[in-house]
Amino acid sequence: MSAPASSAPRLRLRVSKAAELHIRDGHPWVYESSVREQNREGEPGELAVVYDRRDRFLAIGLYDPFSPLRLRVLHTGMPTQLDDTWWAARLDAALARRAALFGPLTAFGDTDGYRVLNGESDGFPGLVVDRYAGVLVMKLYTAAWFPHLRRMLELFAARAPDFAVVLRLSRNIAERAADLGLHDGQVIYGELAGDSVVFRESGLRFEAEVRQGQKTGFFLDQRENRRRVEGLSEGRRVLNAFSFSGGFSLYAARGGASEVTSLDISAHALRSAERNFALNPELTAVHKTVQADVFEWLPRGEAEYDLVILDPPSLARREAEREGAIRAYGKLAEGGLTRLAPGGILVSASCSAHVSAEEFEEAVMSAVRRSGRRWRKLLSSRHAPDHHASFAEAEYLKAVFLEMD
Known part of the structure; x- marks a missing residue:
């Protein structure tokens, strides 16, 4: 489940005409049935580039050979380098949208329980992050995020160093997570006493079962x-x-x-x-x-x-x-x-x-x-x-x- 050696050529995909149109329209998924060609086998979480019929760059995304959603699109348009700066900017854009609603990520106001990252709609396909007071619950829906988990933890640790992070997993990836020493409900950053946390929503106090509850706990x-x-x-x-x-x-x-x-x-x-x-x-x-x-x-x-x-x-x-x-x-x-x-x-x-x-x-x-x-x-x-x-x-x-x- 490790990424291929750096000497391996970039994973390249060509897709159906309909899939090309969907990508151009902003759709974030490429299904297995839409992939017409690829230059080699890919690993979960590898960055794969989609080229159109004229051999022009179309999109880049996270590849998952185990999912019917073969590629989850991260970027379309002009080619770009998905480096640390790019990832940080994308996260900060999502945090800015929430700050307009609830204040900064580290603020504790009348509502300190809300969605921080809403998957594809915030540019993080297959990844959801919910906040409950001083706890972030990170739920993964694809094995493609496993190689990028450390990066995401570092990004959040830099912005909310005192928060704990709990990992939640969809059932379809639990077995592959176990191969990496990961499991549902695991505290992967910071410390958390117990299985639940009390947070505030509109001034009311609620308990979120962040380690075992449904969804991310509430x-x-x-x-x-x-x-x-x-x-x-x-x-x-x-x-x-x-x-x-x-x-x-x-x-x-x-x-x-x-x-x-x-x-x-x-x-x-x-x-x-x-x-x-x-x-x-x-x-x-x-x-x-x-x-x-x-x-x-x-x-x-x-x-x-x-x-x-x-x-x-x-x-x-x-x-x-x-x-x-x-x-x-x-x-x-x-x-x-x-x-x-x-x-x-x-x-x-x-x-x-x-x-x-x-x-x-x-x-x-x-x-x-x-x-x-x-x-x-x-x-x-x-x-x-x-x-x-x-x-x-x-x-x-x-x-x-x-x-x-």
Whole structure:
């Protein structure tokens, strides 16, 4: 898994005409099926150059012979040297975008939990970095980053020397990571006591399970929708379905909800929600937890709520699951409406990249129309600014807020 000797010729690729057009349009992926020629075998993380049909430089990126995404594009246009200065400038550009939102990387303000690097959309394809207070969680989705891990650690150490860094790995690269002495949840820089860290989001305190939790330890991408829910919660009975660690529940409580119910099938998730409420003793709303399957529980119950939040995990992890997911979103909305009191608000969200925003919203609206109730659309939302999407496949998050008579 080491890089080839310096005497080896530069890895050169030629791709299909369609792939050339996609690269010129800014798409960051070259699939295995699009590679028409290459001058030799490549190693994970090697820099490979794509040349067009006229033998002109087209792009340079990270090569991964083990992935259907054979090349993850780093740079297009004119040839350039990807040296330490180039890498530092790219990271600093991403940090500057976050500084405009949250302050400098080392600042501890009302929000010190957010996405620092959003993969392809920040020019680091296959690499995500989230910040939780004084901890950076670096998640790799391709073995191509293993040879560049030391460089990334050095770049972050120079900018946040007192932070710890935790490595998280997608399942498909765990075995190759083990060959290098790396494993999921490993502290690869600095020190971290325990498996979790407390951070702040909009002034609320939350626990992130950075070494073993889902994703990087918390679902940071729903921050803006949580803020919207807070503004709609005053005096309402709130149901937070698929509550996980209670993010929406805490915001609703601070927004003045009379009571909040966190509903999830996972006892571990509900205990996490309770711990998060305990971290914020100023929240006085009644908080209840219910452990149940949301799909089964919604249509069976009798209690009514004034605000129902449906935020399930991805229901379509691959294209073959798309149609079933669309039906499931409609079924969820239908169940949520049965629990929604007159004048209530339904918040329905999706994080399934294989279901488009239009397909998702139509599934929800079909359920609304079948209910026969009058409705008013308050808003539709997409990605938070620190989770911006620069190409179509990166667009996964969407939500719709509906007020029902």
